[in-house]
Amino acid sequence: MKKFATITLLSATLLFASCDTLNQYSGVINQALGTPSSTEMSLGLKQALEFGTNYSAERLSAKDGYLGNLAVKILFPEEARKVENALRSVGLNSLCDNLITSLNRAAENAAQEAKPIFVNAIKQMSFTDVSNILLGREDAATLYFKRTTSIALAGKFSPIINSSLSKVGATRYWGDVTNTYNRLPLVKPINTDLTAYVTDKAIDGLFLEIAKEELKIRQNLGARSTSLLQKVFAYADQQKK
Template identity: 30%
Template sequence: MAENKILTSRRTLIAGSAATGLLAAIPSGAAAQGRLGLSSILGQATDNALDKLAQPGAFYNDEAIRIGLPIVGDLGGRAGGLLGSILGENSTAGVLGGITRSINDAAGVAAGEAKPIFRDAIDDLSFSDAPGIIREDDGGTQYLRQSSNDRLHERLEPLVDSALEELGVYSTFDGLAGQHSFIRDAGLNRQSINRSVTDQGLDGIFAYIGSEERNFRENPLRGLGSLLGN
């Protein structure tokens, strides 16, 4: 009788262990739902952010994300002061202001064309660590940036390049470089301008995506935030 009880206990233990292993191998409904919800929210947050930033003047009018003149090279911050003193001393609407506005407008144009790029990046995310990500109010945004920032930068650069060309930013800098050697010495050329604008533009885009994600989580009626248990 005792042997039967021991055998039964062993069988129960083995069966329980097997069931536990099987459950661990299969994502729970909540976890799978969380991954789906996170992907959906991040997609909607990205679309909303890019729509807002594509509006005329969006980058320039928001001081928190406004893109500044690219300053690189050994002159560092001094180049900004020199450029400002030479170009902007007459009025804030002078050449300096015009260049800054054009640079921000270029970022807005690029943002308006970037939806497919961000959607592709989101679709490629595994969300394997979604249970940890969903605890942060902008966890999806952080994860997207950590996982895809370099690829997004690489794909956004051509859009920024085209916009800078079309809006005359490059030709303006080329003309200024011909007149002022410090601009050339500071390394301000098409490549560095594009890189700087793309870097700053991505900062602004991710700031807006994070804000949109937080809004979705705080107000599930706006989207799929309820899938994350918020």
């Protein structure tokens, strides 16, 4: 009984100490590895960003990368939700489902093309950019990419998505949906630019995934998979205290 009580007390002590201990890990690692040089900071951050953007693009470009991810799944345009409701109310569920599937397939086809655009943005980072991202807010890298790649992504995605929408049948399904709806009495016709809509949503989904990867490496010590990442981000953790 005494032995059990001792073990319980030890476990409780470790439990309550764990939060403080975890908060000190980055400082311990930083002391052990030393303060990174400016070159190491640049290389480390760029390594992390390349890992994160590549992983995000690959994940979304896989089959069901968008369709199977509720956080980024592309649905009917907001102004066309009433169209979906009207069509589903008269039993045209498959028509609506086919359109949603084809919108997401088009986005998946385009996502892989984001990788070289992100690589180029990473290469062009100045040390000021690196420092601001590394020591900045938890979505600083995502905001940097939004600022520097959104136009290039739209230019790259738009023709691919336009072609994909035709290839996977979305253009035809959208025509069927809008034509069917627009023939209903007393409705305001829907004329959404489907390519622009899917392009915007595909890019929004990509940045959402990048933000998740950024947060992971900032908050999860286990995500720092190389000694350089451990050294650089331990230093960043220490500086923010």
